[in-house]
Amino acid sequence: xxxxxLEYDTExxxxxxxxxxxxxxxxxxxxxxxxTFIPLYALLLFLLxxxxxxxxxxxxxxxxxxxxxxxxxxxxxxxxxxQRPRPxxxxxxxxxxxxxxxxxxxxxxxxxxxxxxxxxxxFAGLMLKHYYKxxxxxxxxxxxxxxxxxxxxxxxxxxxxxxxxxxxxIAGFLFYILGKYxxxxxxxx
Numbered sequence: 296x297x298x299x300x301l302e303y304d305t306e307x308x309x310x311x312x313x314x315x316x317x318x319x320x321x322x323x324x325x326x327x328x329x330x331t332f333i334p335l336y337a338l339l340l341f342l343l344x345x346x347x348x349x350x351x352x353x354x355x356x357x358x359x360x361x362x363x364x365x366x367x368x369x370x371x372x373x374x375x376x377x378q379r380p381r382p383x384x385x386x387x388x389x390x391x392x393x394x395x396x397x398x399x400x401x402x403x404x405x406x407x408x409x410x411x412x413x414x415x416x417x418f419a420g421l422m423l424k425h426y427y428k429x430x431x432x433x434x435x436x437x438x439x440x441x442x443x444x445x446x447x448x449x450x451x452x453x454x455x456x457x458x459x460x461x462x463x464x465i466a467g468f469l470f471y472i473l474g475k476y477x478x479x480x481x482x483x484x
Contacts, residue, residue, distance in 0.1 A: 304454040308382055311446045311453065312392050320395050327396070327408065327444035335437070339419045346426050347478070354477050359418065362470040366414050366463060370407040373458075379404035383449045394449035406451045409442040409459025410466065417467025422474060438463070 315323065325331050344352040381403035383394045416438040420431025442460055445451035451459075 300454070304452045305382070305388070308446060308452045309388070309391055311443075312382070312449055315393050315395075315447050323444050323447040324395065324397075326441060327448050329408070332412075332437075332441075336415070339415075339423075342423055342427070343419070346423065348482075350482050351478055354482060355422070355474060358470055358474045358477065359415070361473075362414050362418060362466060363411055365470075366410045366466050367407055369462065369466075370405060370410050370459070373405055374402040377404045378402050379452075379455075381450050382452055392449050393447075396448035396450045399450060403451050403455045404458065405462060406442065406445050406455045406459035408445050409438070409451075409456050410463035412438040412441040413460045413463025414467035414470065415463075417464050418471050418474070421468070421471040 340352065340355070343355050347355070379402055381400055382388050382392060383396065383399040384401065384403075413435075416431070416434035420434045423430050438460065442456045445456060446453060
């Protein structure tokens with residue numbers, strides 16, 4: 296059953312990856328770059344500061360740093376544990392796919408980009424939901440676009456992406472709960 300699932304995953308990867316075309320490659324390389332969204336993160340921190348104040352912002356910065364470290368490290372544990380090669384590292388796929396990423400990396404299950412972007416989206420979206428009703432939907436859409444970029448550039452299978460998004464959503468929610476607890480415990484009292 297696992298073999299069949301991985302076979303379907305590879306077929307879906309090849310289909311989605313080959314939807315790409317050269318005129319769009321630079322856009323997707325920009326989207327997949329970790330540094331591209333620093334202005335978005337800065338804006339989210341500013342919105343958190345504006346709605347919650349400076350003391351709360353300091354709590355948010357610590358919680359977000361812990362959250363990203365957590366998602367990154369757990370992602371690495373899974374990558375080393377499962378040791379599933381990335382599609383760009385599979386010799387039998389390289390002639391069938393479009394590989395445009397800067398580098399390939401060794402293992403891909405599951406996607407750190409997907410988990411980090413989804414964790415940030417869920418955390419910020421939930422923290423700001425009372426002030427900006429539709430922000431969470433925009434952030435979730437952004438996270439899915441970032442996740443898809445990993446398929447487009449040829450470094451992750453769809454299953455890597457889905458598991459990364461799922462783990463990121465869970466992590467974002469748990470750190471949202473932690474953030475609310477810390478605000479109530481140390482700021483609101």
